Amino acid sequence: MKVALAAEGTYPHQFGGVSVWCDQLIRGLPGHEFVVVALVATGVEPVRWELPANASQLVTLPLWGPPPARPRGSRAGEWRAGEWRGRGRGVPLAVRELVDVLLDDAAAARFGTVLRDLHQYAMTRNLTATLAAEQTARLLAGTWRERWPLLAAPRGVRPADTRPTLHDAVTAMRLVEHALRPLSHPAVAADVTHAVTNGLGALPALAAKWQHQVPMIVTEHGVYMREQYLHLRNPPFGWPVKDLYLRFLAQLCALGYQEAEVITPGNVYNRRWELQLGADGDRLRTVYNGVNPDDFPELTDEPEAPTLAWVGRIDPIKDPETLLRAFALVVAEMPAARLRLFGAPPPGREDYLERCRALAADLGIDGSATFEGRIPRIRDAYAAGHVVVLCSISEGFPYSLIEAMACGRPCVATDVGGVSEALADDAGIVVPPRDPAALAEACLTLLRDADRRKSLGAAARQRALEHFTVDRAVRAFDEIYTLIGSGGRVPPADPGNPVATTVTTVRFGSSV
Amino acid sequence: MSSQLTTANNDGALAELAERFRAVCESAVDPLEVASALEFDGVSDRVARVGYEVADVFALARLLYAQVLRRPADPAADDHVQAGRPLLHGLLYALPAACFPAAGALLVGPGVLPALVVALLTGWGLSQGLAAVGYLRLGTSGLGPARRVLRVGLACCVVAVAATMTVTAFVVHARPLVLAFGAGEGVYVLGACVLLVTGAERWLPAALAPGITAAAVFLADGKPPVLEHQTWVALATTPLLACAIAVAWTARAGPRLGRLLNRAELLGAVPAIALGLLAAGLLSFPVAAGASGHGGGNVGALIASVPLALSMGLAEWILLWYRRATRRLLGLTDDPRWFRRHAGLLLLAALARYVTGTLVIISVALDVAVLSGQVEVSATILLSALGYLLLGMAMFLVLLLQTASIRLVPLAALAAALGAELALRGDGLVVQVAAPAALLLTVALYALARLGRAVLHA
Numbered sequence: 009m010k011v012a013l014a015a016e017g018t019y020p021h022q023f024g025g026v027s028v029w030c031d032q033l034i035r036g037l038p039g040h041e042f043v044v045v046a047l048v049a050t051g052v053e054p055v056r057w058e059l060p061a062n063a064s065q066l067v068t069l070p071l072w073g074p075p076p077a078r079p080r081g082s083r084a085g086e087w088r089a090g091e092w093r094g095r096g097r098g099v100p101l102a103v104r105e106l107v108d109v110l111l112d113d114a115a116a117a118r119f120g121t122v123l124r125d126l127h128q129y130a131m132t133r134n135l136t137a138t139l140a141a142e143q144t145a146r147l148l149a150g151t152w153r154e155r156w157p158l159l160a161a162p163r164g165v166r167p168a169d170t171r172p173t174l175h176d177a178v179t180a181m182r183l184v185e186h187a188l189r190p191l192s193h194p195a196v197a198a199d200v201t202h203a204v205t206n207g208l209g210a211l212p213a214l215a216a217k218w219q220h221q222v223p224m225i226v227t228e229h230g231v232y233m234r235e236q237y238l239h240l241r242n243p244p245f246g247w248p249v250k251d252l253y254l255r256f257l258a259q260l261c262a263l264g265y266q267e268a269e270v271i272t273p274g275n276v277y278n279r280r281w282e283l284q285l286g287a288d289g290d291r292l293r294t295v296y297n298g299v300n301p302d303d304f305p306e307l308t309d310e311p312e313a314p315t316l317a318w319v320g321r322i323d324p325i326k327d328p329e330t331l332l333r334a335f336a337l338v339v340a341e342m343p344a345a346r347l348r349l350f351g352a353p354p355p356g357r358e359d360y361l362e363r364c365r366a367l368a369a370d371l372g373i374d375g376s377a378t379f380e381g382r383i384p385r386i387r388d389a390y391a392a393g394h395v396v397v398l399c400s401i402s403e404g405f406p407y408s409l410i411e412a413m414a415c416g417r418p419c420v421a422t423d424v425g426g427v428s429e430a431l432a433d434d435a436g437i438v439v440p441p442r443d444p445a446a447l448a449e450a451c452l453t454l455l456r457d458a459d460r461r462k463s464l465g466a467a468a469r470q471r472a473l474e475h476f477t478v479d480r481a482v483r484a485f486d487e488i489y490t491l492i493g494s495g496g497r498v499p500p501a502d503p504g505n506p507v508a509t510t511v512t513t514v515r516f517g518s519s520v
Numbered sequence: 521m522s523s524q525l526t527t528a529n530n531d532g533a534l535a536e537l538a539e540r541f542r543a544v545c546e547s548a549v550d551p552l553e554v555a556s557a558l559e560f561d562g563v564s565d566r567v568a569r570v571g572y573e574v575a576d577v578f579a580l581a582r583l584l585y586a587q588v589l590r591r592p593a594d595p596a597a598d599d600h601v602q603a604g605r606p607l608l609h610g611l612l613y614a615l616p617a618a619c620f621p622a623a624g625a626l627l628v629g630p631g632v633l634p635a636l637v638v639a640l641l642t643g644w645g646l647s648q649g650l651a652a653v654g655y656l657r658l659g660t661s662g663l664g665p666a667r668r669v670l671r672v673g674l675a676c677c678v679v680a681v682a683a684t685m686t687v688t689a690f691v692v693h694a695r696p697l698v699l700a701f702g703a704g705e706g707v708y709v710l711g712a713c714v715l716l717v718t719g720a721e722r723w724l725p726a727a728l729a730p731g732i733t734a735a736a737v738f739l740a741d742g743k744p745p746v747l748e749h750q751t752w753v754a755l756a757t758t759p760l761l762a763c764a765i766a767v768a769w770t771a772r773a774g775p776r777l778g779r780l781l782n783r784a785e786l787l788g789a790v791p792a793i794a795l796g797l798l799a800a801g802l803l804s805f806p807v808a809a810g811a812s813g814h815g816g817g818n819v820g821a822l823i824a825s826v827p828l829a830l831s832m833g834l835a836e837w838i839l840l841w842y843r844r845a846t847r848r849l850l851g852l853t854d855d856p857r858w859f860r861r862h863a864g865l866l867l868l869a870a871l872a873r874y875v876t877g878t879l880v881i882i883s884v885a886l887d888v889a890v891l892s893g894q895v896e897v898s899a900t901i902l903l904s905a906l907g908y909l910l911l912g913m914a915m916f917l918v919l920l921l922q923t924a925s926i927r928l929v930p931l932a933a934l935a936a937a938l939g940a941e942l943a944l945r946g947d948g949l950v951v952q953v954a955a956p957a958a959l960l961l962t963v964a965l966y967a968l969a970r971l972g973r974a975v976l977h978a
Contacts, residue, residue, distance in 0.1 A: 049661040052782050073660060074784045142973045146856050149974075153854045163549065164590040174859055175850035176977035238558035246851075247592030251549040258552075280565075284552060284578055325560075347921065401562045423564050441562030 317393025610833015631692025648796030711762030820904030
């Protein structure tokens, strides 16, 4: 079976959790042929992953940089006619429709049709040039001005305070033009398209569905729309642009959910968001991330000194500062305790590492809390502690947690994202985020109680091997591909067991 | 009673939470944005249930969104135009000119003028191409990859300059010292280009210091023959230092990732090279052709060309001002026609600023030349200065159009002007004034027509 795997800003050009997952999936299914469709920033990014043998092709779709080339098969004359730069000709109907749905809260139902028309237009005409044209910006500005009083009222803004300007119209159309660039590329013909993110990453899958009737799957490790809300909290442009662009993305995500035969969130926490964003609960199948148990064998030895281990990016979102404050409370009770932090700050945020070091010094724990940087073999980081701590204020379904669980290390983790479903009730201790006292108390409990550590570690390992292995995740997708690719449908989810990862085969409505 | 107390407590907690998330709620586009912020700050479903007695974080977000009025904050304005950097650039463009009079004794024998013109054309053409590639890489991949491509590009361009100068010297029978001076000129421009693109122009004064200091001392002492050789060594040090600093500055380029050059970068370099060649050609023509159009020197052109180089720093600063001013203008209206009218006025204001500044610089240069007894004011000198002023104005508009990614017509206009000057060179000063005037008129009308478009300014 031929699978087109569409990713945005991750595999195979960047490292990170989603890229690890994509690589595991392709390598785990050698019987399927994969075409990797990568949405990238400019197209000059180097490929950082060696593609497996069954990945037969890499298609790169840049969102920025030079505009897309003329598709093969389109006529040069017609294409040049599309390179229309507002010389008095009318704005094409497909673009007029786009402006209309962008500025009409009640037009969500037409959004899919409009994008489909734009894709058809882009196969013969220069959509990028048309969207970037002066006439299009003028059309948007004029329509926005007319409709603003109607749009502002339900948002609770006074129309006069935030009236969209010409700058807003040009900026908004520029954002939309770049976002829609994947529609200017011919769709990849495959048996199944698997978008490993919603939003822009779903556009190649939508195009394949419209052009070749290829069924699509949407997987979300982090919820695309939630990340966009966070990303655009303080945007470099005006509020009307933020409002228009987020609404455009929300409509795109809703379309992705609507057109997908099956949606596979990486955890139940994501599922809540997807339901809020318009996904049909019957099409949701949670498929957890997994680790290879061979890479994380059980750890039986413990270090001599009572030690807490932490693994992650030194970044405010991981909140190592709360951990340092908690550890100061631990040391007050248990002076021999140590804290070892493994990980480095992202490029450009080295100042944050220095801030953490300064905090450790202020708390008087700089001798017992050590920043050890990246470690070649991640398992050694888990082996370094009696207890593995995760103190993030935001997470999806963290690999570090399930890796530590697979090693049989007891975990203390904050109640964010999919953490509580990973640890369940008996495989670790969950504490509120940003609460040093609760974190310290949980850590002390485990550091003082070897039996509890042992029992929690065993339960964690058992749970990880049962639910969070690569084989299990890969097997689930193998079943989904086979089923969807052969025209079958995934059965409705069992409402009592929404986290089931095994797919029961239903072909044309009947169990097989 | 207990229920009332709980409700009161919840109201208090909710009000406290609303206050904590006021900024988020005031600029949120919908309740889901508030929910994302709540979760990001550690407010989970469990916290929502236990702390605020609502079903989940989404319900809590809806409550907060309804409670707080929308008052979106404007994005932080970036309106400050720093004059320091562009003006430093102007000095850096103009200062090397001080080396020419000091190198007078070097620049003798046959083929001096053709060799220097070829050096100027090669240096400017290649450096503009290299800068275009560097800026493109900087924009797409960041400083490390930009350093890498500039480092390799610098090596290739230095070899190209050396090869071109060697062939030229052979063809025009120029002396090796003329060849060395021309090559040094080209190498300096390339080294300076690398440092400018990578934001390290602060090191350029260090490279210029030996050549400029030696030239100044040599000229102030009345060109004593005893100092000739030391002066030449110091002059040679400047391009070598510029190049060495550029090589050192680009050493931390990181590992090579992907192709060295891609198609877009190569295509981007072509118009930049053309601009460099045409600008160098137009700038050097009056000096090379002389006032009569048949060679024989043009003191007025020599005096005016240095202020013109200096004025390019001023042009850069006005260009930044213009870009920011038009962006502000876009934010004041939703009417494209109003914008077009006011953008046209802004363009004229920018041109007026440039003319005023450049007139002052040219006047000062002429005053210095007259007061030091090097020239006397004459119609020839004033006409030469006028020609350069018109050329400077046209170049300013060409640069402005380039920043809006409009290249083809300005390049064609520059080529036509240079072609006219070459074809009608026998008309001397007349064509040296008329061609830049026609160029200015063409480019100004074109800029007025094109730069009224909103999409070019956001």
